[in-house]
Amino acid sequence: MPGVPPARYAYLGPEGTFTEAALRQVPAADRGEHVPCASVDAALEAVRAGEVDAAMVPIENSVEGGVSATLDALAAGDPLMVVREVLVPVTFVLAARPGTRLDDVAVVSSHPHAQAQCRHWLSAALPKARYVPAVSTAAAAAALTGTATEGSPDAALCAPIAAQRYRLDVLAEAVEDNTGAVTRFVLVGRPAPPPPPTGADKTTLVVHLPEDHAGALLELLEQFAAHGVNLTRIESRPVGSTLGQYSFSIDCEGHIGDERVAEALMGLHRVTPHVRFVGSYPRADGVQPQVSRATTDAAFTEARAWLDRLRDGRL
Amino acid sequence: MPGVPPARYAYLGPEGTFTEAALRQVPAADRGEHVPCASVDAALEAVRAGEVDAAMVPIENSVEGGVSATLDALAAGDPLMVVREVLVPVTFVLAARPGTRLDDVAVVSSHPHAQAQCRHWLSAALPKARYVPAVSTAAAAAALTGTATEGSPDAALCAPIAAQRYRLDVLAEAVEDNTGAVTRFVLVGRPAPPPPPTGADKTTLVVHLPEDHAGALLELLEQFAAHGVNLTRIESRPVGSTLGQYSFSIDCEGHIGDERVAEALMGLHRVTPHVRFVGSYPRADGVQPQVSRATTDAAFTEARAWLDRLRDGRL
Amino acid sequence: MPGVPPARYAYLGPEGTFTEAALRQVPAADRGEHVPCASVDAALEAVRAGEVDAAMVPIENSVEGGVSATLDALAAGDPLMVVREVLVPVTFVLAARPGTRLDDVAVVSSHPHAQAQCRHWLSAALPKARYVPAVSTAAAAAALTGTATEGSPDAALCAPIAAQRYRLDVLAEAVEDNTGAVTRFVLVGRPAPPPPPTGADKTTLVVHLPEDHAGALLELLEQFAAHGVNLTRIESRPVGSTLGQYSFSIDCEGHIGDERVAEALMGLHRVTPHVRFVGSYPRADGVQPQVSRATTDAAFTEARAWLDRLRDGRL
Amino acid sequence: MPGVPPARYAYLGPEGTFTEAALRQVPAADRGEHVPCASVDAALEAVRAGEVDAAMVPIENSVEGGVSATLDALAAGDPLMVVREVLVPVTFVLAARPGTRLDDVAVVSSHPHAQAQCRHWLSAALPKARYVPAVSTAAAAAALTGTATEGSPDAALCAPIAAQRYRLDVLAEAVEDNTGAVTRFVLVGRPAPPPPPTGADKTTLVVHLPEDHAGALLELLEQFAAHGVNLTRIESRPVGSTLGQYSFSIDCEGHIGDERVAEALMGLHRVTPHVRFVGSYPRADGVQPQVSRATTDAAFTEARAWLDRLRDGRL
DSSP states (O other): OOSSOOSEEEEESSTTSHHHHHHHTSHHHHHSEEEEESSHHHHHHHHHTTSSSEEEEEEESOSSOOHHHHHHHHHSSSOOEEEEEEEEEOOOEEEESTTOOGGGOOEEEEOHHHHHHTHHHHHHHOTTOEEEEOSSHHHHHHHTTSOOOTTOOSEEEEOHHHHHHTTOEEEESOOOSSTTOEEEEEEEESSOOOOOOOSSEEEEEEEEOSSSSTTHHHHHHHHHHHTTOOEEEEEEEEOTTOTTOEEEEEEEESOTTSHHHHHHHHHHHHHSSEEEEEEEEEOTTOOOOOOOGGGSHHHHHHHHHHHHHHHTTOO | OOSSOOSEEEEESSTTSHHHHHHHTSHHHHTSEEEEESSHHHHHHHHHTTSSSEEEEEEESOSSOOHHHHHHHHHSSSOOEEEEEEEEEOOOEEEESTTOOGGGOOEEEEOHHHHHHTHHHHHHHOTTOEEEEOSSHHHHHHHTTSOOOTTOOSEEEEOHHHHHHTTOEEEESOOOSSTTOEEEEEEEESSOOOOOOOSSEEEEEEEEOSSSSTTHHHHHHHHHHHTTOOEEEEEEEEOTTOTTOEEEEEEEESOTTSHHHHHHHHHHHHHSSEEEEEEEEEOTTOOOOOOOGGGSHHHHHHHHHHHHHHHTTOO | OOSSOOSEEEEESSTTSHHHHHHHHSHHHHTSEEEEESSHHHHHHHHHTTSSSEEEEEEESOSSOOHHHHHHHHHSSSOOEEEEEEEEEOOOEEEESTTOOGGGOOEEEEOHHHHHHTHHHHHHHOTTOEEEEOSSHHHHHHHTTSOOOTTOOSEEEEOHHHHHHTTOEEEESOOOSSTTOEEEEEEEEOSOOOOOOOSSEEEEEEEEOSSSSTTHHHHHHHHHHHTTOOEEEEEEEEOTTOTTOEEEEEEEESOTTSHHHHHHHHHHHHHSSEEEEEEEEEOTTOOOOOOOGGGSHHHHHHHHHHHHHHHTTOO | OOSSOOSEEEEESSTTSHHHHHHHHSHHHHHSEEEEESSHHHHHHHHHTTSSSEEEEEEESOSSOOHHHHHHHHHSSSOOEEEEEEEEEOOOEEEESTTOOGGGOOEEEEOHHHHHHTHHHHHHHOTTOEEEEOSSHHHHHHHTTSOOOTTOOSEEEEOHHHHHHTTOEEEEEOOOSSTTOEEEEEEEESSOOOOOOOSSEEEEEEEEOSSSSTTHHHHHHHHHHHTTOOEEEEEEEEOTTOTTOEEEEEEEESOTTSHHHHHHHHHHHHHSSEEEEEEEEEOTTOOOOOOOGGGSHHHHHHHHHHHHHHHTTOO
């Protein structure tokens, strides 16, 4: 985010979720005001309406949903721009009221997806515990701040940030069955010049296919391949209710300021009915693309100079 | 499902969800025994373990999640097979205790995603109503069968099937903001010969990319294009925790019994490190693919006969 | 040829060949001085040495050879530039000394290739005539201007221009077995700015393949396809004596001043080790290319403007 | 050539040319009867008519022409089959009447193309010698067997075989300016089962393009690339007199008995209006293709077995 940091940030709430953890990873946002929203749509609409300066929403592999909603909200309506991506490890803690011991836990609450991801740990560590579903992992944690009643949950499977926020004791860490997973979040603002290239950037696009035939997707991808631009994500999305029409949500390596990306984008703009640029921004993992000698900025500049010589007759 | 219909069907529960509605659309399954599961993983594990004969799970555009979980569960572990797809309209009703009038509704409950999809209707029809989140749309409906207490929900936004199941009054139908959306579900069984081709089929695959370079995806897609096979869905999924390695979950038109699909599959098998066949099954929408003259079964048969003549020297 | 017409033109001799006929079709050249050369190499070397201003040489389907020599001479050595193409119908006359009647003809002379192309007519019209080979069709005609001796040829199969030049009687016209064939010639000069685009142009290139693998040629052609540039001729030529290394002599539709051609050329320059531009010039047949909406100059200009807007944040 | 060696061989004459040298390289043909023909067409017609068993004709880089004629004659008319290729070094000798010394040579004769290829040597070794054109290099040699007259040639630039045949003295060897060049010849018979694969084979085809658009050639080549088949020669040829319609004369690595070649051929047969198989035969240079693991016969067999398992439900 260039310039003065925005003061207000929406995010997919409630408080204490992985999305809030993502927002707190961005230094400027960590100092700003935070507005939890009930849905991705609501968070992005708040940006469009100018009520907030940016919104943090999940875009890939989320525990608590939101991904399709994010892709669809970025693909339609007034343009928005991704300015940053954030990776958050998908790790759960078992949190309980202060003073609770693991042996005391008889009822565990959490969002069903979180429970599913910790099933093996639960059956090994708490074989007799009963499970009570909650609307979100954060809601399960928040509920522990109220008065305990007969049969109400003793502990919650939640994000580390939720245990912190609600001052709960962490009885066990990293209780997820598969470690190493991450959820990818994006910070979304209103249209503006993209942040400058860093050498390790991503560009997000939505492209509508020209027609539904066996080679249409291939033609689209040839624009990337012909210019040496690697894709890191592609997802087809049905367009409207028309059967057989598709758009593609695409992440590619590189920045709109890179020649090879610019050429691929211009190629797409020429050959497909609609291309929406959703942003160029630094990769959270800092991985630099392998750019072949044929597709460096220098190669494009040199080719242009060569062409200009030919047009002048200097063979 | 060929042969004797399976007796037991798992599905992503709880009762009264869109997934149960999907299951009830399959005549054989409608007559079978139903086992609601807390997660897609649990439902598919029940199939693998032989506890049920098949499972109904959402695979695209679900209201209440499960899509990434479904794709990932089909991509790894013991092989499973999609044998049928079902489309369910995403339509919500406002359901309440018998005798309730719309004017009486002060508190509405539902899953947050459902609430987000009915926001416009809610603000027009029930501008003063308070919203209380629920774990699922079905849970919101089920809660209305208990005793009403001060401040407890009066109505639920839920699937039509939930109102039926819990004998609730439907105060309003089709209250979703965007009409026409559908969720796609698949019925998943253990490996077996696929159902016979119908002329309007789909095939689902998981393909691992050979290497992460700009043209790798293109090489993969050329196998489809070279054999005239159209894709209807493609989604990249990161493989394990290795950065930059991807698999692709792909639906294509046609049946493994069609020559053009068989050739594309064999081509993929040769050029990529791993191809998992997840099933060939009738399309729920009955749409027949446009097959060019060059890729009919007859064209493949004729080409083979021509080649055999050449090899015999009969030019 | 823009500007003052060149005074001296070399051509593949001798006088009276199809190549001289090609040269005479160019108005400026028709008025200039003509220098017959014994080989294509000699004619092109005369251009390089500055001894002549341009040279007319056959490049496709020639009766009397020269095509491979032309392609190879344009591909190596100091750069030359094709500035014009000329099509000459491949039609033969039977020419004889003034006063000769068809019945008098006992011995026919010509180049063996010409004789081969008129075999059916010869066996029908002159079944008893003996054939005597000549070095060229023009030499056969020229020989008739000398004194007739016992057994020397009475008639020659030659180009119409040879009959004119040597003041011979034409006993029969269009005696070739296959009518409608044409030979393509090019006028070659030293490097200079190409003639301006006419809307019906051709561009000639020599491209060296990056490496000898199954997809290398495909990568090359994708640069044309990605930019909507159609090929009208492609011929592989072995490079030097190294086995398995190839260059390609290519004619494509369009002019280096067209955006789509410029982009394809720059793409080739980036991805292949060597591209030699041999000229952009009006097509002799005046056929305009079918340019799709995606590859007009306007489409490229519009795509560039769109990109500039995106880079400024004006989505 | 399987079976009993043919007794009669046509070739592009006259005697003493490089084509006769090519024919003598084939052991079976060396022992057979030889029929010189005045043109490639005549030689191939003799095969079609059953007058000879096979014909040797030049197909690439010939000194004395015949290449376009060969390509066109193989592309149309009754089918013929290439059964063998032969490479002959393009090397010239200066041959003269027995007893002649180099200093005695005042007049040199040869075909103009041969003279052009020895120009540098001639101007260094015989700066004062006069050049007299001949119909072929062999004719120049043959003429030296007649009586020498005032001003008639003293020596000929010709193939080594011509000096042998006409019992001439070789005054100098390898007098060509560029050493290392070879001409490629093919032995052409009537349709029959191709010779068995040797592991180092070539296949020759004529393919008509489906339509004249920017991507048509690409679609054709994708059939080769998709099956890992490398091209060693491609030449576009205009079809008939229709402007803008092309056929392609193509040599590719491998044998019609190889799975990857068979698949590429069947693919071409399906997607293009016309494919003519002209033969699979051992490469004269013995170079084996680099076959990727994905396109070995074993890979195709394994893929077929995998597909059969899938169709049986054995995932």
